[in-house]
Every structure is written in C-alpha cells, then in structure tokens.
Amino acid sequence: MGPRARPTEAIDTELADLPPELRWREWMGRVEAVIFASPAPVSREALARVVGRDCSIDLLIDDISDELRGRPYELVAVAGGWQHRTKKVFAEAIRTATGLGDQLRPLSxxxxxxxxxxxxxxxxxxxxxxxxxxxxxxxxxxxxxxxxxxxxxxxxxxxxxxxxxxxxxxxxxxxxxxxxxxxxxxxxxxxxxxxxxxxxxxxxxxxxxxxxxxxxxxxxxxxxxxxxxx
The missing domain is CATH 1.10.10.10 (Winged helix-like DNA-binding domain superfamily/Winged helix DNA-binding domain)
Structure with a gap:
C-alpha cells in the first residue's frame, strides 16, 4: 500500500480576525491564485469555497481586473467561469519567442x-x-x-x-x-x-x-x- 493521502485542512474563509481591507486583499489573492493555477475556467462555485460567505465574487474579479490593467494578461469570463489569459495583442510575440500556438492549425x-x-x-x-x-x-x-x-x-x-x-x-x-x-x-x-x-x-x-x-x-x-x- 502506498502512503495515505493527507487530509485536506479546512482554510479560514471568513478571516474575521483581519481588518476589512486586509481581509479583502487576502480574498483577492486567493481568487487570483486559484484562477492562475487552473488549466480550465474556474466556476463561481469553486471560488466561493475560498472566500467568506458574504464576499462578492464579482466585485473581487472587478478589483483584480483593475489591478491587471496595463499588464499583458487579464481575467476573462469564459465557459461559465473565469480564466487567466495573455492578451491577444501579445499572441504574435508569444508565438515568435516560444512557438506556442504553431501546433494549432486554424479551422478550414x-x-x-x-x-x-x-x-x-x-x-x-x-x-x-x-x-x-x-x-x-x-x-x-x-x-x-x-x-x-x-x-x-x-x-x-x-x-x-x-x-x-x-x-x-x-x-x-x-x-x-x-x-x-x-x-x-x-x-x-x-x-x-x-x-x-x-x-x-x-x-x-x-x-x-x-x-x-x-x-x-x-x-x-x-x-x-x-x-x-x-
């Protein structure tokens, strides 16, 4: 038998001991980290697991998006969730430097x-x-x-x-x-x-x-x- 998987520890979602501004920043960080780490769009239900009960996911996303203005990546709403993507204007630079995307042949x-x-x-x-x-x-x-x-x-x-x-x-x-x-x-x-x-x-x-x-x-x-x- 292999080693047992360690039980997932519940995280503190309410963060009641933090001042409101720091609590909001922590929620923003959690939501952005989850979206950044996921290869697929992350649903509202999944994001709600890491923030407080009364936290507005939409307002968090708005604040994160505001902070990403001027950066080469952004949060986009796709397929019923959110995903971290580079902006389309940088697609050619990415292909030139890395070749990523060259293997995806356009549809006829x-x-x-x-x-x-x-x-x-x-x-x-x-x-x-x-x-x-x-x-x-x-x-x-x-x-x-x-x-x-x-x-x-x-x-x-x-x-x-x-x-x-x-x-x-x-x-x-x-x-x-x-x-x-x-x-x-x-x-x-x-x-x-x-x-x-x-x-x-x-x-x-x-x-x-x-x-x-x-x-x-x-x-x-x-x-x-x-x-x-x-």
Whole structure:
C-alpha cells in the first residue's frame, strides 16, 4: 500500500480576525491564485469555497481586473467561469519567442461554417447539416471537431433511426472566448448575410453549397472570426 493521502485542512474563509481591507486583499489573492493555477475556467462555485460567505465574487474579479490593467494578461469570463489569459495583442510575440500556438492549425472555412451552424442550431443531426449545406457533411469532419473538443453528441433526434444530434461544448466556449452561448454573434447579422436560417433549411431552401477546399480562398470572409485559434 502506498502512503495515505493527507487530509485536506479546512482554510479560514471568513478571516474575521483581519481588518476589512486586509481581509479583502487576502480574498483577492486567493481568487487570483486559484484562477492562475487552473488549466480550465474556474466556476463561481469553486471560488466561493475560498472566500467568506458574504464576499462578492464579482466585485473581487472587478478589483483584480483593475489591478491587471496595463499588464499583458487579464481575467476573462469564459465557459461559465473565469480564466487567466495573455492578451491577444501579445499572441504574435508569444508565438515568435516560444512557438506556442504553431501546433494549432486554424479551422478550414468548411469546418468553421459547420461548427457555426451547430452552435446556433444545436441540437442538430449530421443529416440536417448536410441538407443545410447542400452536400454531405462527412463523418471525418464531425470527428475532427469532436477531437478538437468543440462538439459532443447530444440527444437522439425524433426521426427514423433516431440519429445522434451534435452540440457544442465548454471547450468550444473557452476556445472562442464566450462565457455562454448568449455571447454568440447576433443571429440577425448572419441571417442578413445569407449564412444561417433554420426555417429555410427545414423548408428545403438551401444556401450555396460549402465550397471545396481549393475554392475556399475565393469565398467571403464572413466566417473568419471562427478560424482564430484564440
């Protein structure tokens, strides 16, 4: 048998023996340390475990963010929590110095449009996606988006054969910097651009087919924001 894990000691969250200003600074330090140490967004519930019962997490985050102004990193609200990230303006400097990010190949336009369609119309089946784009959306493309952690299987659709539907994940929200799906770009703008309209999809009025890879460079840049690696 290996050594027993040491029991986690409860920390003093109320800090009643400290003056209010020092208590607030300690809470700020704890919250920033937890977010900094976590590889994934940290939820409000997790942060509440290290501060007092009456402490406002939102006000703490605001004060931490104020102190980070002018620094190359910041706290961002993504996927229902908070994460410590370097600011986008320094992305090229980081890649140049370290090569970090070079291994993440940008999404193709076809992948971007399929992912965008899933994000807005989830849960949606591969058959509906294929109908929408006027050509088959391959299993390989779906597998690639799953491998990247952007989509997952949703409930089975009430259709013959009960095919699986697809939905976006917290990884999708985190990667593209969304806190919730409500932060997606305005649907009306996309519909005005002729990119998305589920009513037309179900009525059989299809947009232009998704282009082949060798034709993508000649298309609009409407989905450009979806190809960023974050």
């Amino acid at each position: 336009q076809q992948q971007s449009l399929v992912l965008m369609c899933i994000a807005y119309y989830q849960p949606i089946t591969r058959g509906e996606l294929s109908q929408f784009f006027g050509k088959e959306v391959s299993r390989d493309l779906i597998a690639d988006l799953r491998r990247l952690g952007f989509i997952a299987s949703g409930p089975r659709a009430p259709q013959p054969g009960a095919p699986y539907t697809y939905v976006t994940t917290k990884g999708f929200l985190s990667h593209f910097g969304f806190d919730t799906l409500r932060d997606l770009p305005d649907m009306e703008l996309l519909e005005d651009a002729g990119l998305l309209n589920k009513d037309k999809l179900l009525a059989g009025e299809l947009p232009d087919p998704v282009p082949a890879d060798d034709e993508e460079q000649d298309q609009d840049e409407q989905a450009a924001d979806w190809t960023e690696t974050g």
